[in-house]
Amino acid sequence: MNRIFLIGNLTRDPELTETASGIKICRFSIAVNRSYGNTEDKKTDFFNIVAWRGLGENVAKYAKKGNKVCVVGSVELRTYDDKDGVRRTAMDVVASDVEFLTPKGYSSASSDDGYSSGYSSGSSSSSSRDSGRPQLQPFDDDSDIPF
Numbered sequence: 001m002n003r004i005f006l007i008g009n010l011t012r013d014p015e016l017t018e019t020a021s022g023i024k025i026c027r028f029s030i031a032v033n034r035s036y037g038n039t040e041d042k043k044t045d046f047f048n049i050v051a052w053r054g055l056g057e058n059v060a061k062y063a064k065k066g067n068k069v070c071v072v073g074s075v076e077l078r079t080y081d082d083k084d085g086v087r088r089t090a091m092d093v094v095a096s097d098v099e100f101l102t103p104k105g106y107s108s109a110s111s112d113d114g115y116s117s118g119y120s121s122g123s124s125s126s127s128s129r130d131s132g133r134p135q136l137q138p139f140d141d142d143s144d145i146p147f
Contacts, residue, residue, distance in 0.1 A: 002074040004093055006047055007101070008032035010067050016060035026056030030069060049073070051095040059098050068101040 008030035016026045027050055034043045049071055051059050063069060073095040082088050 004071075004073055004075055006030060006032050006071045006093065007068065008047070008071075010063055010065050010069065011046060013065050014056075014060045014063055016056060024053055024056050026051045026060045028059065028063070030071065047071075047093050048091070049093045049095055049098075050076075051098060055095060055098060059095075062100055063098075066102075070099040070101055071095050072097040072099075 011029045011031050014026050014028040016024060018024055027048065029046055029048050032045050032047060034045055035041060036043065050056075059069075071093060073093045076092050076094050077089060078092065079087055079089050
């Protein structure tokens with residue numbers, strides 16, 4: 001089974017082109033954080049994504065650099081000869097579904113995880129910045145524990 005699920009931020013605006021036969025193709029890339037070992041150790045992986053036809057048109061129309069997306073698709077390896085004649089291998093993710101995770105109307109802003117989250121209300125106050133997110137209320141429920 002060849003299936004991949006990625007959540008990350010677009011590193012550049014999507015590029016919509018057309019094949020010689022008129023089929024729309026959208027190319028974009030996303031940055032995905034990966035932690036290993038100690039939780040403070042993070043790496044960022046960059047994935048090239050290809051979306052075809054209507055899906056590609058929607059990505060080009062509604063997504064932009066910095067937006068957070070979830071991409072579901074398959075991995076495709078291709079080989080080619082570079083300008084010096086050296087054989088190279090490249091990996092693309094061919095998208096079968098793209099979910100837009102940045103709310104409509106939000107502009108890109110830097111977040112704590114090292115890349116743009118797309119969540120910004122335009123104010124520097126942390127209380128107004130978090131106003132669109134659910135707030136957890138503390139409570140003490142230890143009185144009902146049966147053990």
